[in-house]
Structure formats: C-alpha cells, structure tokens
Amino acid sequence: MSRLLLPKLLSISRTQVPAASLLNNLYGRHKRFVHWTSKMSQDSVRSSTTGGSASGARTFCSLEDLLAKKCVPCNSKDLRPMTEQSAQDLLQKVAGWDLANDNDTLKLHRSWRVKSFTKGLDFFKRVADIAESEGHHPDLHLIGWNNVKIEIWTHAIGGLTENDFILAAKINELQVEDLLRKKKVAN
C-alpha cells in the first residue's frame, strides 16, 4: 500500500496540487481500502463458514484462530451448512470431538464422565457461561447420572458452521478436571 502511495504522493506535491485536493485524494483511497479489507474479511467468514472457496479466500483455520474468533449470529440468510469435508478438516483442530451424521444433519459430539450428578450440573454451568457470551448454544445431556454429553450444531440452518467449532474449541479450554471422574489405573 505505502509503496503504491508514496510515488503518487511525491508526484502530487511536485505539481503543487492544493492541500484540500490532496487530502480528498488520500481520503478516497482510504475509504476504498477500508471497503476492500472489510469485504475480504466477510468473504473469509462466509467461506470458512460454508466451506466454500469460490471467493479464493482462505479456508484454513487453526485452533488459535478458532479461539480468537467470536460466534456470529445464526440468523443471516447467507449462512449455509459446511460440507462434510470442511467439517472433517476443522475437526482436527478440536481434540476429543467427533463428527456425527444425525439424519443428514452433521453435529459435533463429545462426552465426559463426571464424579457425581451435581458435578454434571456444575459442568453445564461452566459451558453455559461460554455459550451465553458467544450467543451460540449447545445441546446438553446428563445421562445415567454421571455421563455428560454435549452436541453442537447450528439449529437455524440444520448443520455445522464455524460457530460450532469456535464453541467446541472454547469448551475444550475450560478447567473441568475437578469435576471429572478419575480413570482407574489397572495394576
């Protein structure tokens, strides 16, 4: 950007263009640049959410990217479920989660065994705090008193979006060791 602008700036000042016109010129460029960068980031959200790459925007997303992102509202008309291939690619970033196909709806699953029923409810509370701050919500199950199972999918579109992986990555960051049943070590 600066390499492109500098020669232009120098030639403008050499020809004594009035200051107001120079500022106008710069401001127009700034507006076009801002428009271009915001369009790029929308494309990249849409592309990584849908798994499409027609826009040429990147589809690669690391765990750090997922942790740094915020879930977007699911009521956009542009939102489409990602393909199974994109889901498989992103699944590598969220350790412990599995992909399930529930009547043609892709979902993320993960299970934990907790020490007690009430520890299961404590687990849910920690997950609920993240879900509320992201505005994206998992299905929470407490089965047979100590099996916590979480399913994540985007209800609004009947499939997976990047939101689901962001939420899964953030749930994985929770400190829940104090709630989990210790595995018995075989002698």
Ligand SMILES: C[C@H](O)[C@H](O)[C@H]1CNC2=NC(N)=NC(=O)C2=N1
């Ligand atoms: C506007 C807002 O994003 C929606 O109502 C949200 C709330 N949380 C949600 N959570 C999940 N998992 N799927 C949704 O479709 C959904 N919709």
